Each structure stands twice: as structure tokens, then as C-alpha cells.
Amino acid sequence: MLYAYRFEHRPVLTQAKIGRWLGLTQSQVSRLERAAESVHDLNKLDYWARVLHIPERHLWFRLSSDDVREAEEGDDVRRRQLFKVAGWTAAASGFGWFGSGHASASPARSIGATDVATIREMTRTFRRLDNRFGGGHARGTVSNYLASDVVPMLREARSTDAIRSELYGAVAELNQLAGWMAYDVGDAETGSKHLRQALRLCQEIDNDGLAAEMLAGMSHQAAFFRSGSIAVDLAQAAHSDANRSGLHALVSESAVMAAHGFALQGDSRSCLDALAESERALSAADRQDAPEWLGYFDAAYLAAKFAHCFRDLGQPVDAERYARRSLEMNEGYDRGRLFNMSLLASALADQGQVEESCSTASEAVTMAGSVRSVRTVAYLADVGRRLNRYRSAEPVKALYAQMSAAAIPVP
Template sequence: MPSVGQAYAKIGDDPAAPDLGGAARYRIRCEVLPVMIGLSEVTRLEEATRALRELDYRSGGETCLDGVRLCLRESLPMLTAPTSEHVRRRLHVAVADLRNLAGWVCFDVGLVDNAQNHFCHALALAGLARADGLTANVCYRLGRVFLHHGHFDEALRYFDLGQLAASRSGDGLAAGMLSANAAWACAKKGAEHSARTLLDRGQEQFIAANRSGVAGWAEFFTPADLSGLAGAVHTDLAVTAGRHYARTAVVLLTTAIDGYDEGMARSRTFGEISLATSHLIEGDVEAGVDVGLRALASSGSVGSARVRDRFRPLASHARRFRDHGGARELAGRIDAVSAA
């Protein structure tokens, strides 16, 4: 019988495996898992999760959903296989993070019920491992599901729960991320003072945070991402509290877009959508149309229902300029993408 380490095989070596775009580097052969699980097996699972997460950020959840499902299905038997207590805790964290990723990917493709199910499993495993930093991250992602679908108070409750976990672990980066996202929820509600206060707090927490040895689930939260999030807060404040916020949004979003590398294509597209919206709110139709069309071009390589959802408000803003040919074209092209 082969060892568990030998039971990992590259997806490309299995002609019957689904096409995962080269993202899932390892496959776990469940039939050999009753042997002792060691750190090397857990490390390979962590590496597979990292590869899938990178693909998600680069190309969207639709490109890696099958890969995540396969990796999850073949990793679950590891939870009941013999191992040491030290390895078991790390295994719980690894599978919890894979569940966390599965929830995020399902959210990105529009499978909300599936996403919530995965996140609940992630919370349970993170709790077993006493991994408060991961618990905070899962709460952040659950909050984002509710935020995206317009349930702002529920989103705020999850962000608050995440803050409790971040406080227990002393994770300043998670605290900053949660504060900034709570600011976004408040901005969407039109709670101007709360949004500004929470955003200032989040930026201060980010600056003070220790960024050495950041866990894979939090690596995305960089200065560029914080700038993009702050820009999104100001874009929504421009809608709910006063159009003067659009000027600051333009500056923040431009900084964010310039700071994203090729591995963050989805985030860059989100930034371009918000930037185009801010330009239109300001009345700079030419700039809004130019950036909006650029966002549409960028979205062609990103398989994400969330991206398509985010375009719809931009189309509504563009339709306000019905006498502008470019704005009409932008709205029409967004409608075509949404209907596809």
C-alpha cells in the first residue's frame, strides 16, 4: 500500500479528473487515508488550498469551483484518520481554511446557501482548533455575503462577531479589515458618521498591525486592498450621504487599481466599477464611460457572479446620462453581460 504522501497526484496526471485549469496541484486518494496522517500530508493540503485561492482571486470562483469541491471531498476523510494531537490541530485549521475558501468561491458564483453551509463548517473546525484568527476571517466573509445581498444589519453583526475573535487572538490585521468592512455596511445604510469613524479606526488598526507571517486567508488585505475598500466606502457615501464624497473615492480607487498586481484581477475589476461609478456621480461622464468600458474588458477574464452583480448599479448611473452616446453604450453593454 502506498503512503499518504504518495497518494497525492497532480490533477493533470489523471485523465478522468475534471479540468481545473492547473489550479489544484494535488489530489488526495481517499482509499489510502487510514494510514497515519503526518505534517507532510497537511502541508500538501495547505498548498492545494493556496493554489486554488490564487486562482480564485485571479480568475474568479467559476474557474476553480470544481477544483475546490474535489479537494474538499478528498480531504474530508483525513479528519477521521489516525494522527498526533499536534498534527490534528493543524489539520483542523487546514480543512477549516479549505471550507472557508469553498464558502467564498460559492458566494462568488452565486451559490449563497452552499456558501453559508461551508462557512458554518469552517467555524466549527476553527473553533475546535482554537484558531481565532481564522474564525475572525470566516466571520468577515459571512458578513460580506450579507453585505452583497443588501442585509446590512446582519453583515454588521457578523463583523462584530469577527471583532471578538480578532480581539482574542490579538490579530490587528483582522480587526482593521473588519472595521473597514463595517464602515462599508454603514455607508450603504447612509450612516455617515459611523462609516467615517469605523473607516478611520480600520485604517489605524491596519497601520498598527503586525504583517509578518500573515496567514494565507488574510494575505489579500494589502495597502492596495484597504485603499480599494476605503474607495468603495466613499463611493457609497457619495450615493447615500452626498456626492462630494466621490472626489475622495476617485483618488482612493485610482491608488488601489494601480496597486493591484495581475493576481488580483477580480479586485481590480471591482475597483474599476466603483471608480467609474464615482466619476459618473461627479458628473465626469467621459471618464466614467472610459473606466466603465475598461472594467467590462477586464471582467472578460474573470468568472464571477459578484462582478456581474456589481455592474448593475453602474448601468443605472450611466442611464441617467441618456443624451450621452458613450453612457448609453456602457449601459447597453452591461445589460448584455448581465443577461448572458
């Protein structure tokens, strides 16, 4: 209940804030959200529900009439509005739009391994397109496939428990991809919704590894929007699931996501500790055992995250070193290469290496012509801002002209 409550708010509420309202520590809220067993203490449940103003019709128990101390007025109003507008329920029926609409009049059909394999193969194809050309090229196709072909399987189909588990995992992966595509084209709200739906599917089948991947993705998005505390909260939740999964690469990913959140908060010591853990975990990872959906996470990807952390800590020399390493990446990740070149250009700009920064950014702008991604525009616009103090230099003038022609904002 607490997890769903936090993530229905915009911006997402931190565990620390929920804890202050309920008289708990952040660690206690985190443990409650991760607990395998639900809380059965009616006194606690009653108190929490009344503090958070959860309507009784959404609960499995009757609320008492005792008064509780009101929380901060602004937050209190926002919580009331949330339930009025969103109609959120702690005992939600299904998975958001998965459970929407009316039941089909057609008889349920049996789902088998071939159906699951088809979803996975479609996801594999869409993922390759996304990595090369950005989320804008195939997002509509993915959304239509989800709505018309995949969601009906969840609502109407019959299957064995084993196939059901495989089906939920496959749909979670496809939902994750749809979320990243939405995020890539600037639709953060839809992207977040898809990732939450994917997470619920993972939790339904107790897939700790895939759940950790969804939480890490949410942390990544929070960091992109400069929400350091939320990025850390989500990364730490991912870290717990990753440890249970036994996948060292996931432990590495969740640790580096937490590091980026700490960097955004200016917490250098916590950031460096998390980076060290991430590096150790990746060294211990066995690439042969990594699931296909984690195949992108390698040394080059980790180097890019290190570069982000050092740049946000104000250490551009280290940021440059790792940004260069991040370009030692596999083929087929054109958008990622563009991101990493922009990252290198920004680290060079912060050091006053204007000419190389401009030439690197210029190459990235050229690549952007074949990639439909709002994030690429954001990365390149950030480079432009960092070069603003050198705007009278000829290389910067030329770069700004090229960016303007490509509809990339310049200072």
C-alpha cells in the same frame, strides 16, 4: 446555541431580534455567543429553549411544562418550520456534511504533516486561480477535492493533537475558499454553508485569528447583499476574535467591514469612527507576521473598502479618491482589479463624469471576458444603472452596447 440558531435562518437573524425574543440586549446576546464557558443555569436554558421552540430531543436537559409568552407569530412559525425542515440540533453531530454519511469500513489511517502540507498547497493553487479567473473556473474541482480527499481525513483519520489542529486549520482555509467561490458564482446559500463549516473548525481548535477571518467574510457577503445590520453584527463578532488573536491586520479588516455595514445603514458617524480605527490598526500591522491566508489584505484592499463606504454614504468625491488608490494593487488579483475599476466607474458616474466613467467601465467589461464571476456582472450592472440618467450620451450608448454583447444587464 444562539449563534448556530441565528445562522440557520434565512435571512440570518440579528442579535437584536434574538435579544427581543429572550428579553436580552444585543450586547448580552453577543457576549453569550462569544463566551468561552457555556451557560449552565438550567432555568435560563429552559426558558430560552421554550421561547425559541427548540425540541427537547435536541437538548441535554428536560424541558419544563411552564407556558411562555409567544413571540411574534410570523417569526414563531418560521422557527417551527426551520426545525421541521432542517432538523437543526444544538448538539450537532460534527460539522454538517463532515459528519454525514456512514462510517467507512476501511481502517483509519494516520495523518501526518505531509497530508496537511498537501491540502495547504492545493488551497494555495486554487486560490491563485480564483483571484485571477474568478470562482467559476475551479469551483467544481475544489468541491470534488473536499468531498473525495479532504473530508474523509476529518471523519476517519488518526493523528496527534498537534497535527489535528493543523489539519482542521487547513481544511477551514479550503472550506473558506470553496465558500468564496460559491459566493462568486451566485450560490450564496452554499457559500454561507462553507463559511459556517470553516468557522466551526476554527472554533474547535480555538484559532481566534482564523475564526475572525471567517466572520469577516460572512460580514462581507452580508454587505454585498445590502444587509447592513447583519454585516455589523458579524463584523463586531469578528472584531472580538481579531483582538484576541493579536493580529492588527485582522482588527483593521473587521473594523472596515463594520464600517461598510454602518454605511449601508446611513450611520455616518459610526462608519467614520470604524474607518479611523481600521486605518490605525493597519498602520500598526506587521506584514511579516501576517498569516498567508491574510496576505490579500493590504492598503489597496483597505482603500477599496473605504471607497465602498463613501459611495454608500453618498460621498462620491471621497469614493473616487479611494477607488483610485485601490488600483495600486499587486499582480495576480485580476478579479479584484476588475471590481475596483467598476467601483471607480460608479463613483465617477455619481459625479457626472460620464466620459471617464464609461471608458473605465469599458476596460472592466473587456477584462470580464476572462473572469467567470457573477459578482463582476453585478458590479458592472450597477455602473450601468448609475449612468442611466445619461443614457442619451454617446459614450453611454457605446458602453451599453458593449455590456449587452457581454451579457451584462443594462437599464
